[in-house]
Amino acid sequence: MAQGDPVLFQRSFKNTTGDGNIRALHKTISVVSYRWVLLLFLSVIAIISAIVCTFVGPSNIFGIQFMETSKMSLILTQIRLPRVITSFIVGGGLAAAGAAMQGLFRNQLADPYVIGTSSGGALGAAISLVIFHSFLLPFAAFCGACSSTIIVYIICRQNGKVAVETLLLSGIAISLFCSAMLSFLMYKSGNDLHQIMFWLMGGMWNATWDKVRIGLLVIPAIVILLFTVRELDILSLGDDEASSLGVNTERVKILLLAVTSFITGIAVSLAGSIGFIGLIVPHMVRYVSGSSFRFLLPISALTGGIILMWADTLTRTFMNDMPVGIITAFFGAPFFIYLIRRRMWT
Amino acid sequence: MDITKSVVSVTDVDVKIGTVEILHKISANAGQGIFVGIIGPNGSGKSTLIHCMSRTLHPSTGKIRIMGKEIENYSRKNLAMMLGVVPQESMRTFDFSVDDIVMMGRYPYQKLLRPPESHDREACQKAMALTGISHLSGRSILTLSGGEWQRVLIARALAQETPLLLLDEPISQLDINHQIEILSVLQSLTRQGSTVICVIHDLNLASQYCDEIIMLDQGTVYATGTPHKVMTQENIRAVFGLDVMIKTHPTTGKLYLIPIYHRKPVKKGNQKVHLICGGGSGTEIMFALHAAKCDVSTGILSMNDADYSTSIQLGIPCIAEPPFSPITDVSRSLLEESISKADLVVFTSMPYEQENMDNVRIVSECCNKPILLVTDCVSRSIENCMAGDAASIVNHMISTGLATIVTSTEALDQCLGKEYPS
Structure with a gap:
């Protein structure tokens, strides 16, 4: 988000009267441009990754004879490209939603997976699948x-505050409840069992251009989040403070809950349900971008997209198309434990 | 707008949380350019009142108007342009920089997606300079001390550039120099036309800086008005349950309060003590004896003596004469009567001037009670403390066994009836 930094840049130039100002100027320039460069760099990485990931896969497209260009283009455009785009959208969306939820809940452990949003989804x-035959599934x-x-x-x-313990516990409770409902549906479903397993594990193998079209809806949603970065910054201080600074807290919170x-x-x-992307990515990003959401949010979205894109390429190329949710959970859960431990130490 | 019109007016505000009534029929006003202090013991509703005025808590009944307009009719942003709030405590969850936090004060002025303008930055820099945190620019808020963080929050409220500031114990975590600094900044803002409403725990600072004081007790306004009107011995005893001495500060002319620290009364039979003192030498023992609920009388004292004002403040019976006048027969007979009622006569280590010379003479003529001569001189020799007539009289008293020389601790113990091995 272009909030303020170009202006800061110009002003600093005008103020080069003293030694301290010059030092401050260097600091300002370095901090500001560093974040913009990071954003630009990640965008480039994302595009390159998308191209590379499209050309990498279990069947070596370069080995295919020229005779079979139609087969090659089928693999590339109908199978791999939608899958790469879907994984990018899903990863970026989850990371952005995770970052926004952390601001909304004022808690670094919030994430769509941990607090039960994913299992609710x-x-x-599954309900739509089993009872309504996939009617209006999204x-x-x-x-x-x-x-x-x-x-x-x-x-x-x-009292307007969200305590860590209650957040985690109620998240677990809701997740368990949803899992129980899912198990019940699986028990009742018979033929749809495999389909439901898919929702639990999380994977990209259903990706088609139709799905990508639905997925594109995530982009305007992320843009809405980017419009609220200033409010997110302020909300992370607490409801009362946010209101006294002029934020319409209830409206912003409802908006954020709806969008995430x-x-x-x-x-x-x-x-x-692909877990932990929304938890880990904003965490890693915070170390390089700082906590201000105007950089945290777009950088998280790009990073989340890139990571999931590569994770999916990894699983479909080398792991016999294992659900990518298994990989993210495999790395995410230990990281989550590490975060909880670190909270205890401080 | 009418200048004399009150900036904030609170009318008949009741606040109920559950079934507990936190505030009851609160009414208060604050005019433009006034520094209002809210004082009261813990749980008297100070913070609740601040919350009501900043619209983070809705009163059950009653109205709050800001600039004549009801607070509910403001939009959030417009309200944030009218009043800045410094909360009592604030969460520090994320690793923001100090500048980010101060810039949040400019939120109501900023347009969606538009970068901060140059006047936004100027307001922030000015606020940071006023609160003395310019050197913290660029620091992470997680690395700040409690006092530094409190100053960042004050800077953020100042950056809002509002005509009204509400502060909930803004100086509770600051060291003494920053307390003074912040209060002076707030005071200078009121001189420029802002209105400041501030919860202050330190009653002395409150009387020093506030133009008006609202004293809350159990959710009601107990007293309101100037510090001189509100901060009386009776009010403070009634609201805080504390005995204080209230004096006028020698250089500022403002009130200052000295709490009376009650010692645990000694169970053993207290003695009736007559204290002869002067020049401030008797203050400490008078205070201690009063605190131990000992029966004390004092005199003869000059009315311009420091010990005289102490005895008046403590309510100790005192025989006094106007300054620079000889002791009258009435006073003399009062002194004789007082000594005859006492079990013990104590001379504190005062300078033996003419007036006290008379005291010494009267005592030596009429007294048959044990006399304690308090001196904290190491040598305990009379010659070190006095000379001439006084010395000879005192020496006579010592030689007849009537008087003994003691330290101030020994004197206190004997007055309180503790046996003291000689």
């Missing part, structure tokens, strides 16, 4: 994601 999708996933987020938020909100749930719902309907 998965349940919504909408059902969205409704599930929204309602579980709102329930968790209501449970753990106390929307993104999560879409992500779930595309790729099932």
